[in-house]
Amino acid sequence: MEELFRISYPVAAADYTSAGKASTDIKRRLKQLGVSGDVLRRVAVASYEVELNLVIHSLGGELTLTVFPDAAQLVSADVGPGIPDLEMAMREGYSTANDEARSLGFGAGMGLPNMKRNADEFSITSEKGVGTTITMLFRLQ
Amino acid sequence: MTIADMVNILNAKVLRGADKLDTPVYTACCSDLMSDVLAFVDEKTVLITGLTNPHVVRTSEMLDLKCLVFVRGKIPTEDILDNADEQGLVVITSKLTAFSACGLLYDAGLRGVPVPTAWDAEE
Numbered sequence: 225m226e227e228l229f230r231i232s233y234p235v236a237a238a239d240y241t242s243a244g245k246a247s248t249d250i251k252r253r254l255k256q257l258g259v260s261g262d263v264l265r266r267v268a269v270a271s272y273e274v275e276l277n278l279v280i281h282s283l284g285g286e287l288t289l290t291v292f293p294d295a296a297q298l299v300s301a302d303v304g305p306g307i308p309d310l311e312m313a314m315r316e317g318y319s320t321a322n323d324e325a326r327s328l329g330f331g332a333g334m335g336l337p338n339m340k341r342n343a344d345e346f347s348i349t350s351e352k353g354v355g356t357t358i359t360m361l362f363r364l365q
Numbered sequence: 366m367t368i369a370d371m372v373n374i375l376n377a378k379v380l381r382g383a384d385k386l387d388t389p390v391y392t393a394c395c396s397d398l399m400s401d402v403l404a405f406v407d408e409k410t411v412l413i414t415g416l417t418n419p420h421v422v423r424t425s426e427m428l429d430l431k432c433l434v435f436v437r438g439k440i441p442t443e444d445i446l447d448n449a450d451e452q453g454l455v456v457i458t459s460k461l462t463a464f465s466a467c468g469l470l471y472d473a474g475l476r477g478v479p480v481p482t483a484w485d486a487e488e
């Protein structure tokens with residue numbers, strides 16, 4: 225598939241102040257490309273959730289947006305620590321977030337299920353000690 | 366109901382977006398848990414919250430919300446308010462508690478967002 229556009233954002237661990245800035249930019253860029261309405265909102269929500277997950281849970285990582293003629297893809301790749309129990313992590317209400325994340329209104333265990341709900345295609349791979357990669361595809365037409 | 370009606374009902378102060386008070390309001394959600402808000406809310410909804418950190422505005426931005434209501438007289442910092450203004454959000458604050466604010470709005474006809482629960486699968 226022909227790539228129209230690609231941009232990557234480094235996301236630092238525990239940087240709660242900046243969390244969401246990449247997603248703000250992703251939403252703005254997609255809007256400029258003519259994406260709107262429900263699909264724009266779904267990409268924005270999933271992007272914000274995955275960016276928050278990088279800040280809250282990872283040792284740092286990167287969020288990449290790739291735009292194709294008929295789809296947008298978000299890939300979150302981190303450098304660890306990896307998710308020990310993926311099945312539990314995908315369950316609504318299960319969370320290992322710390323008090324700081326919770327004090328900001330997050331860590332309710334809704335992030336991964338919410339990404340899956342918003343994306344048209346969702347996949348996650350994780351290896352303890354190596355890292356986690358989440359790939360989400362959103363159809364634009 | 367419009368945002369102007371909400372301002373009257375809650376005896377609220379308008380902090381930003383005074384030119385957009387005629388915006389219609391369809392449903393409301395009251396939560397301090399942005400995780401839940403992100404999971405269940407759509408753009409036609411008003412968010413009522415006691416949380417005043419920057420992520421309340423960022424969450425609203427991702428969801429294309431139109432109005433934020435802070436309760437117990439809470440007012441976020443100027444930079445957070447300015448950010449809300451840039452997003453085109455109307456921001457109001459009421460001295461009422463979340464419970465009382467919701468009660469009055471419900472009484473005036475505003476209803477909640479239908480939210481799926483874990484029970485739905487069992488029933």
